[in-house]
Amino acid sequence: MAYNKPIPRKGQHNQPFWDGAKEGKLMLPRCTLCGKVHWYPRLICPSCHSTDLEWIEGSGEGRLHTFAVQHRAFGGWAEEVPYVTAYIDLNEGDRMMTVLRGVDPNKPEDIKIGAKVKVEFDQADDDTHIPFWRVVEE
Amino acid sequence: MAAINLSMGAAIVGAAESNEIGYPEERGEKVTSLQHHIQAIKNVSEYTGIPISDIEGIFSTGWSVELAEHLGIRPHYIDTTSVGGCSFEIHVHHALAAIASGIIDVAVVSHGEAGWSYRGAGGGGGGRGEMSPGAEMTMAYGTFGAPSQYAHAMVRHMHQYGSTVEDFAHISVVTREWAQKNPRALMFTDASQAEVKLGERTPNPFGGPITVQDVLDARIIAWPLTLFHCCLVTDHGGAVIVARPEIARSLRTNPVWIAGAGESMAHQNMLEMDDFTATSAARSSAIAYEMAGLGPQDMDMALIYDSFTVTAAITAEMLGLAPRGQGCRLWKDGDAAPGGRLPINTNGGGLSFNHSGMYGMQLLVEAYRQLSGTAEDGINGIEGKQTDSHTCVVNGTGGTLSTTGTLVLVSDD
Ligand SMILES: [Zn+2]
Numbered sequence: 161m162a163y164n165k166p167i168p169r170k171g172q173h174n175q176p177f178w179d180g181a182k183e184g185k186l187m188l189p190r191c192t193l194c195g196k197v198h199w200y201p202r203l204i205c206p207s208c209h210s211t212d213l214e215w216i217e218g219s220g221e222g223r224l225h226t227f228a229v230q231h232r233a234f235g236g237w238a239e240e241v242p243y244v245t246a247y248i249d250l251n252e253g254d255r256m257m258t259v260l261r262g263v264d265p266n267k268p269e270d271i272k273i274g275a276k277v278k279v280e281f282d283q284a285d286d287d288t289h290i291p292f293w294r295v296v297e298e
Numbered sequence: 299m300a301a302i303n304l305s306m307g308a309a310i311v312g313a314a315e316s317n318e319i320g321y322p323e324e325r326g327e328k329v330t331s332l333q334h335h336i337q338a339i340k341n342v343s344e345y346t347g348i349p350i351s352d353i354e355g356i357f358s359t360g361w362s363v364e365l366a367e368h369l370g371i372r373p374h375y376i377d378t379t380s381v382g383g384c385s386f387e388i389h390v391h392h393a394l395a396a397i398a399s400g401i402i403d404v405a406v407v408s409h410g411e412a413g414w415s416y417r418g419a420g421g422g423g424g425g426r427g428e429m430s431p432g433a434e435m436t437m438a439y440g441t442f443g444a445p446s447q448y449a450h451a452m453v454r455h456m457h458q459y460g461s462t463v464e465d466f467a468h469i470s471v472v473t474r475e476w477a478q479k480n481p482r483a484l485m486f487t488d489a490s491q492a493e494v495k496l497g498e499r500t501p502n503p504f505g506g507p508i509t510v511q512d513v514l515d516a517r518i519i520a521w522p523l524t525l526f527h528c529c530l531v532t533d534h535g536g537a538v539i540v541a542r543p544e545i546a547r548s549l550r551t552n553p554v555w556i557a558g559a560g561e562s563m564a565h566q567n568m569l570e571m572d573d574f575t576a577t578s579a580a581r582s583s584a585i586a587y588e589m590a591g592l593g594p595q596d597m598d599m600a601l602i603y604d605s606f607t608v609t610a611a612i613t614a615e616m617l618g619l620a621p622r623g624q625g626c627r628l629w630k631d632g633d634a635a636p637g638g639r640l641p642i643n644t645n646g647g648g649l650s651f652n653h654s655g656m657y658g659m660q661l662l663v664e665a666y667r668q669l670s671g672t673a674e675d676g677i678n679g680i681e682g683k684q685t686d687s688h689t690c691v692v693n694g695t696g697g698t699l700s701t702t703g704t705l706v707l708v709s710d711d
C-alpha cells in the first residue's frame with residue numbers, strides 16, 4: 161500500500177540526512193568548531209554560531225525522553241490511532257521526534273521513560289526513508 | 299545594563315469585550331474577527347471616555363494597520379507582535395515602554411478572533427511558502443494541533459515529579475467552579491440551573507460543575523489529556539486602553555497600574571524545548587517582578603494561561619507561586635479556588651470561560667475587572683469582584699509552551 165501520511169519537505173540544509181536515510185544511516189549535523197551535534201539540521205550552529213557544519217553517521221541509538229498517546233488524528237494517521245508519539249534523546253546529544261514502536265499504546269503506564277530505543281527506516285517514496293524509533297531490550 | 303524603570307509608567311484604564319463572545323454563530327449570527335475588534339475598541343472607548351481619535355498607538359496580532367484604516371485614525375506607534383496567546387501581555391509591555399518614554403500618551407491593545415465560527419478556515423502561518431526547518435523534521439509524526447504536543451510535557455512532568463492525571467484534573471474542577479460565578483463563562487451553567495439570570499443567553503447543557511472523575515472519564519484526546527484538560531474553542535474580542543498616569547488619574551474609570559512587565563521566549567518548535575517541565579515564564583516573570591519591586595509572595599491573585607491543565611500547573615511553578623513539580627497543589631489544596639488563599643483564573647479560565655485560540659486578551663480583561671472592582675455585581679459575594687485582590691500576576695503563554703509575557707498589576711487601595 162502506498163504511504164499515505166505526510167512526507168517531510170526537503171531542502172539543501174537537510175538533504176544529506178535524507179541521502180543517508182536511503183542507506184539506513186542516521187546522519188546528524190555536527191559543528192566542526194565546537195563539536196556539538198544538533199538536531200534539526202540548520203544553517204548555523206546554535207551553540208557557537210559557526211557556519212562550518214559537517215555530517216556524521218550517528219549510532220541510531222538513544223533514550224525515550226517523553227511521550228504521548230494520540231487518539232485524535234487526521235489523514236493517514238487517523239487509521240492508526242491510538243499510537244505513541246515521542247521525543248528521543250540521541251546518544252550523540254540533542255533530541256528527535258518520532259512515532260514510537262515496540263510499545264502498547266493502550267498501556268501508557270507501562271511505557272518507560274529512559275527506555276533504550278533504536279532507529280529504523282520506512283520507505284515513503286523514492287526519495288524518502290522516514291526514521292522511526294523502537295523500544296528495544298537493554 | 300542600566301534601564302529606565304518603567305514601573306507605574308502607565309496604567310490600564312479600561313477593558314471591554316466585543317458584544318457577543320462564545321458561540322455567536324449559534325444564534326444565527328456569524329461575527330467576523332474584524333467585527334470583534336471594532337466592537338471591543340468602540341466599547342472600551344465609550345467605557346473610558348477616551349475618544350477613538352485620541353488613540354496614538356495601536357497594538358494587535360498583525361491587525362494594526364487594517365484596524366487603524368477601518369477606524370480612520372493615523373497612529374504614530376504601530377505594533378503587530380504576533381507570537382501566540384501571550385501577544386497581548388507583550389503588547390501591554392510594549393505600550394508601557396512607548397508611553398513611559400514619552401512617544402505616545404494613549405494606546406489601544408485589541409483582539410478579535412472568531413476562533414469557533416471560522417474554525418478550519420485556515421490561516422495559521424500559511425502562504426509563506428517556507429516551513430520552519432524544525433517543523434520539517436516533525437511533520438511526519440502524526441501530531442495534530444496543540445493538545446497532541448502539550449501531552450508530552452504533561453507526561454514528562456508526571457515522570458519527573460510524580461504528579462498524577464488526577465492532580466491535573468483538580469485544575470479543571472476548580473476552574474469550572476470559578477466559571478459558575480461568571481455569567482459570561484461558556485460553562486457557567488447547565489440546563490438544571492436555567493432559572494439563573496442569564497440575560498438572553500441560552501443555558502449551556504454542557505455547563506455546570508464537574509468532578510475529578512468527570513475529567514478522567516471525558517473523551518481522550520491525547521493521553522494523558524482528556525477533553526476536560528483542554529481549553530474551549532470559542533469566539534472572542536476584547537480591547538484595553540493603556541494611558542499615561544496623568545491621563546489615567548483624570549478619567550472616570552479606575553486605573554490598574556502596570557507595576558511590572560516582562561517577556562521572554564524559549565523555542566518555536568517543541569523539538570527545541572530543553573526542559574519539558576519549564577517555560578520562559580521563569581524569565582519573563584523575574585523581569586516583571588524585579589521591575590515591580592514585588593515578588594510572588596506579594597500577589598493576591600493570579601491569572602494564568604490555561605490552554606491545558608498542564609500549562610497552568612507548569613506556569614504557576616515558573617511564576618514562583620508553587621515549588622517546582624507542585625503546581626497542581628494550588629488547585630488540589632483549594633488555594634486557587636473561590637475563597638482560597640490565592641484565587642487563580644477567576645473568570646473560569648480558558649478551560650471554562652472562553653478561549654478563542656489566543657487567550658491573552660481574556661486574561662487582561664479579567665485582570666482589569668478584578669482589580670478595578672468592575673466585575674458584574676450581584677454574583678460574586680464581594681460587590682464588583684470575585685476576590686478582594688489589589689495585586690495580580692498575569693501570564694500569557696504562546697505557541698507550544700514557547701513565548702511568555704508577564705504583567706504585575708496593582709490597583710489603588
Ligand atoms: Zn558550534
